[in-house]
Amino acid sequence: MSGHSTYVPGTAFERWLEKRLPIISLVHDSFVSFPTPKNLNYFWTFGAILSAMLGWQILTGMVLAMHYAANDAVAFASVEHIMRDVNYGWLLRYGHANGASFFFIAVYIHIFRGLYFGSYKEPREVLWILGMIIFLLMMATGFMGYVLPWGQMSFWGATVITNLFSAIPLVGSSIVTWLWGGFSVGDPTLNRFFSLHYLLPFMIAGVVILHVWALHVVGQNNPAGIEPKSTEDTVPFTPYATSKDVFATVVFFVIFAWFIFYVPNYTGDPDNYIEANPLATPAHIEPEWYFLPFYAILRSIPDKLGGVLCMFGAIAVLFVLPWLDTSKVRSATYRPLYRQFFWILVIVSVGLGWLGAQPPEGGYVIASRLFTAYYFIHFLVILPLLGLIETPKPLPTSISEAVLAKNGHQPAHT
Amino acid sequence: MATTTHDTPEPSRRDFLTIATIATGAVGVGSLAWPFIDQMEPDASALALSSIEVDISQIQPGQIVTVKWRGKPVFIRNRTDKEMAELKNTPPGDMKDPQPDSARVKKGHENLLVVVGVCTHLGCIPLGHSGSFDGWFCPCHGSVYDASGRIRKGPAPLNLAVPEYAFLNDKTIKIG
Numbered sequence A: 001m002s003g004h005s006t007y008v009p010g011t012a013f014e015r016w017l018e019k020r021l022p023i024i025s026l027v028h029d030s031f032v033s034f035p036t037p038k039n040l041n042y043f044w045t046f047g048a049i050l051s052a053m054l055g056w057q058i059l060t061g062m063v064l065a066m067h068y069a070a071n072d073a074v075a076f077a078s079v080e081h082i083m084r085d086v087n088y089g090w091l092l093r094y095g096h097a098n099g100a101s102f103f104f105i106a107v108y109i110h111i112f113r114g115l116y117f118g119s120y121k122e123p124r125e126v127l128w129i130l131g132m133i134i135f136l137l138m139m140a141t142g143f144m145g146y147v148l149p150w151g152q153m154s155f156w157g158a159t160v161i162t163n164l165f166s167a168i169p170l171v172g173s174s175i176v177t178w179l180w181g182g183f184s185v186g187d188p189t190l191n192r193f194f195s196l197h198y199l200l201p202f203m204i205a206g207v208v209i210l211h212v213w214a215l216h217v218v219g220q221n222n223p224a225g226i227e228p229k230s231t232e233d234t235v236p237f238t239p240y241a242t243s244k245d246v247f248a249t250v251v252f253f254v255i256f257a258w259f260i261f262y263v264p265n266y267t268g269d270p271d272n273y274i275e276a277n278p279l280a281t282p283a284h285i286e287p288e289w290y291f292l293p294f295y296a297i298l299r300s301i302p303d304k305l306g307g308v309l310c311m312f313g314a315i316a317v318l319f320v321l322p323w324l325d326t327s328k329v330r331s332a333t334y335r336p337l338y339r340q341f342f343w344i345l346v347i348v349s350v351g352l353g354w355l356g357a358q359p360p361e362g363g364y365v366i367a368s369r370l371f372t373a374y375y376f377i378h379f380l381v382i383l384p385l386l387g388l389i390e391t392p393k394p395l396p397t398s399i400s401e402a403v404l405a406k407n408g409h410q411p412a413h414t
Numbered sequence B: 001m002a003t004t005t006h007d008t009p010e011p012s013r014r015d016f017l018t019i020a021t022i023a024t025g026a027v028g029v030g031s032l033a034w035p036f037i038d039q040m041e042p043d044a045s046a047l048a049l050s051s052i053e054v055d056i057s058q059i060q061p062g063q064i065v066t067v068k069w070r071g072k073p074v075f076i077r078n079r080t081d082k083e084m085a086e087l088k089n090t091p092p093g094d095m096k097d098p099q100p101d102s103a104r105v106k107k108g109h110e111n112l113l114v115v116v117g118v119c120t121h122l123g124c125i126p127l128g129h130s131g132s133f134d135g136w137f138c139p140c141h142g143s144v145y146d147a148s149g150r151i152r153k154g155p156a157p158l159n160l161a162v163p164e165y166a167f168l169n170d171k172t173i174k175i176g
Helices: A012-020 A025-030 A042-062 A074-085 A089-116 A125-147 A151-168 A172-180 A185-218 A237-262 A291-302 A304-319 A336-356 A362-388 A398-405 B012-038 B044-047 B083-090
Strands: A034-036 A235-236 B053-055 B064-069 B072-078 B112-116 B128-129 B133-139 B144-146 B151-152 B165-167 B174-176
Touching: A012 A025, A012 B053, A025 A237, A034 B072, A042 A185, A042 A237, A074 A089, A074 B133, A089 A125, A089 A237, A089 A291, A089 A336, A125 A151, A125 A185, A125 A291, A151 A172, A151 A304, A172 A185, A235 A237, A235 B112, A291 A304, A291 A336, A291 A362, A304 A362, A336 A362, B053 B064
Parallel strands: none
Antiparallel strands: A034 A235, B053 B174, B064 B072, B072 B112, B128 B133, B133 B144, B144 B151, B165 B174
16 A cells, blocks of 8 residues: 555546546555565465455345344344245345354454464554454454344343443443343343444444555565565465465355355354243353353453453453564464464363353363463463573575475476 | 743633633533433333332242342242251351341341342342252352352352332332
8 A cells, every 4th residue: 555556547437537536546556466475375364254254244134134123022033034934034144143153263263373473563563453453343243143133042141241341340230231221131232232233343344444454554474474575575466365365265155154054053052042031041051152262261260350350351461462472583483482382372262162161160160260370371471481581493584485495495497 | 921931932812712612522522422321221111110019928938939120030038947047057257248137138027038139240040949058059150149148159249139128018018
């Protein structure tokens, strides 16, 4: 987005438009001629996959809203109406519900990609923080969307999550009453969640534009974690990145489609096919899988306010990550110690997810506490110290050299 | 003024007008924001349903009856003599939210406990006659309450709340 455009208007109309609104050159510079590091691997396709998922969720959500009724008396029935009566309603709803899961699968891979290759480091701090804001908005959107079918898990999930705010000293219970619009989760809560569930994706789209803007200012990180030094190190976005992104997106959507058509309820909870009952909590209550690690952290702390603070702290710590990691070397490929701690963090995060689905008793509680402690130690102790004690491997002098070192030491024969 | 120099000139008429305009605008935006915030509070129809009357004469010793009040369950428990004796023998001293059982019931109706059936942790409905104190057990995060609805174990910070209620006569209570 900076420097001189290589776009040459081809037709009289394009020349006319270019003088009035240079939108074609903006797209050309951002998605056609934009230089991308030539060593990007498939983990770099998840940005495109996430954009496709956002588009898919907005498309399916928009048409679902044409058939859904946000009223506590009929919401549950209207979802069944979508499933049984509306033409292709089953496809749209299963597509949207599983779409949320696949959106989170993609975002978690995208985030861990950033963690492994140090994509949050100078000068990409703002890019990273914008991504974290998108992640928070996604969680809010996913949570409120899950309330709309008005099943038992919808209702009790909404109750537990809104009650997190009651941990705030003094004003907590007033805030919760204000969020509910009543003395418990009820019709006013459902209505406002529907309104916000429709609004937030467009806010996500807005922050995505900022995220992509920031990306085009600082350029993409890459597996070697060093900046491109010459045109030797980059290839144009189109066709190289575009075709790779399209291929990866198609593969991702094939797996996604398999879930929609063959195991559409795999990630869901059967209790959510029971209509919401304010007088009976399900015996075993748990959020959707993508919230489980945070839920495990919440439950591991034997104090209400402390649990809530740790849960939000687990996300807050990611916002300040660029300043916690003291190492100047970005890519874990050249950080022998960090690479091991990265995989331990992956195991701990997945482990917390598993523990979040277990009953809150006995060994599960102890394991949750250990894993929660490790999660924070990783970010607050290990990362700051590692940059001081670790001896990184020698960095390649250029991306081209890194590519050649990996694929035979001689230049490729033509 | 003595402190005035050429670098920090006297505030001008324009400075005053700028500050006054910003202040007026801020007050305007603030007062217009209030209706947008306040519309989320419980509305008149929700507030209108704020009290109920319950017949308690049919509740047997040991039985827990659940009634709905303000969209939440209220547990009314007719406690047995054995439960009462046990509660009498446990001093509240080392509890998380120390409160004697006598402070949670009405005089003359000590066996009848009325509590809001919402776990003070994160709002789930605890299960009656469960948990290691034969009171309530919350299935969500494992809080354990005794037969007085006091928190004894687990993450909940407070005892089950006693709602505002009164005996209209020996058979009827009014909650709210």
